Amino acid sequence: MKAARYLRFTRNSVQTMLAYRANVLFYIFGNIVQTLVLWYLWRAIFAGAGSGRVNGFTLGEMAAYLLAAVAAQSAIGGNAEDVISEEIMEGSIAVNLARPLDYRTRIFFGHLGASLYNCVVVSLPALAIGLVASAELGGAGVRLAAFAASLILGFALHFFYKFMLGLTAILTTNVWGVFNVEAVVSGFLSGALVPLAFFPDWARTVTGLLPFASMVSAPALAFAGKLTGADLVRTLTVQGFWVVALALLSSWAWNSLVSRVSVNGG
């Protein structure tokens, strides 16, 4: 009953993506291009490396990693930060706060819709290509299961993170700039561009202390078969920790900023 009220937002958000499908498809095209740039770069890098491995990766593993990173990035993508910042800037958030619905839950269900859409149009095809490209690695079923488990945790912690990101609209008007920095920085630190194994030791220490690796790198490594046994368990535990930590942090951020929202929204 209650869930149905929230599911409406999931449906709306899928519907919006369908209505703007031309736009959405072009954004997807943009991401395909980016993946291609990376792929050709890596191919040239492996060709130049002489030996078959670079930083522990074979070219097949790298292909699997890259495609799984694209799949994970899209699947956790959502649109929470866009929706929140837009509502804050337009002032419509005041009205939405007055509704008998929990704001964060409502945003979550909308976010979920956008993610589901991305899943169907980006993640599934990317994974399918990834499976073909990494057939030589074997154990596809196990890799997929590990990927899925890690992705779900990644999706959860990423949502709380994006929720907080959306709230920055309360603090600055150049939301576009903030999101841009964020996209670049998190794209880098999450391992979407280069596997974290390429980072120097000190930088790996830094990324170990941040949640970004739990968003993309973890599921992508799982898919590439680079996480097994104890490693996998440890990674999933770290992801679980971040889910809880970011959930608490986002509640705190929400509670301390929400009063400023209602003042602005007049």
Add this chain to the structure above:
Amino acid sequence: MARYLRLYLRYFGQNIKSLMSYRLSFLVGLAAFMARQFLGVAFVGLVFAAIPDLAGWSRDEVLFVYGFAQLGRGFDHMFTDNLWILAWRMVARGEFDRILVRPLPPLFQLLAERFQTDGIGELVAGIAVTAWTAPRLDFPAGPWSWALGAIAVVASFLIYTAVKLALASLAFWIKFSQAYLFAAYKMADFAMYPMNIYPKALRFVLSWALPFAFTAYYPAAALLGRESVAFGIGLALAVGLVATALSLAVWRAGLRAYESAGS
């Protein structure tokens, strides 16, 4: 001409004034684009830590191409950013009306109305990277190289702007075209690395359809003596001019097709 320059400066002054009321967002934008460039460089650095060269290009050469690519792009970003707004909402909401009822060329007004300081971030990063790598390369320094470099930057600026103008103008027919711009700008990312890592078909597209290869790779290769000057810089300028002429034709047709917005 002098009148337009004076008017541009007037618009520019007003731009800076409105900027002052959004100081934080100005700094955020600058930081955003600096960060992006910095991480781009870091990416190249990380990759080269694992390999000696990339398809025959050394780290410094790759960085030189990368830095050079930011120059034209930075200028384009600073001076023509309002085209994004056109593609995103000005046409769809009928905000373009006001431009058509003033006695100045519409494109002039559109571009003058917005100076994007975010582009400074790209320009500064581009200058820093080229200035850092150039002396480390086997590079015939001197006024000739400077002149060629300047021409190449102009060509690159023209190519970026032409692609942006043509795609933004599509909004006159289809209302929103920022997704096309976004996709094209992603294509420009190909141009930041040596072309010979890509398959032939892709190289062809980047040279003759969306000619981003001429924004950095070919000119930089010419400066480094890997391509002839006539091809890498002369042709880049020609491509820039032709692309500009074509995009202006699209823009003019777009003005006739503009439908404003029902209220």
Add this chain to the structure above:
Amino acid sequence: MIRVRNLSKTFVTQKRYPGFLGSLKGLVTREKVRTVAVDDVSFDIDAGEIVGYIGANGAGKSTTIKMMTGILTPSSGRVTVDGVVPWERRMANAANIGVVFGQRTQLWWDLPVTESLTLLRDVYGVPKGEYEKRIAFLDEVLGLSEFSGSPVRTLSLGQRMRADLAASLLHRPKVLYLDEPTIGLDLIVKEKVRKAIKELNREFGTTIILTTHDLADIEELCRRIIVIDSGRLVYDGSLDELRAKYGRARTVRFHLAPGAELDLAPLSAEIAALDPSSRTVMEDGELAVTFDRAKAGVGAVVQKVLARHEVLDYAISETKIEEIVKRIYLEAEAGR
């Protein structure tokens, strides 16, 4: 000053389907919808005239104005404004005209009003001394100094409208287009805006075309009106003529006894039998009957009503211009 000949504009839009299933349906079908916004309209306007351009919502008023200002290129037909075809020579035309859209500001959102005005001064090349003089005049009629230091985004609707008016007048245009200049304004500001328009026309002979929903604007400002309905011109003539033509119309308002069951349809039919162009409606809790007194006598109408309903009171009034315009629309509808 303005010649409009057989002007038409058709918009083609994509049909959208409502609902979730509708958006899925939109994936596969692409149906085009053609809207004829302006349909074969012709008129001439002389220098110094103030013309009211009126019509219901969506009648095509704004579209016509956008073609006369050069914003839109028509589907067919021709317009010249002071000898210039607006959409062919936009810059030449722009120097001759001023435009205000009530719904949307033409000013820079983040700039204070004075900054916008001085920027426009340079855009139109108004000399400095001349500018001071014009601003003094505009300040006097529009009271700009109240808010001239505030950014446009912080202005109230009335202030914004006054600022927009001032901006459109800086270069002393020969023709001024006002699209709903009084929409959403309170009475005092409306009065101020009307006075400014009148003053301007008298002082400089500016030709003014005005669209509005507020017929008080028309009664106060315009000698001539042009009425369009669904894109077609249905009346072009003086306001006085219009009054004379439809002036025989009378409206009787009945205050009905509380609790009385009112069955409008049969009553309406009976009165229509006397005068087919009559209108019988409930308005503000009263029954209002409008009819041509040459066709149906006041006495006859009152009798018909009294025969059916208990009436506490009634009053006879001369028809307001608003009522006349409604009747023109109705006749145009019926004629189609």
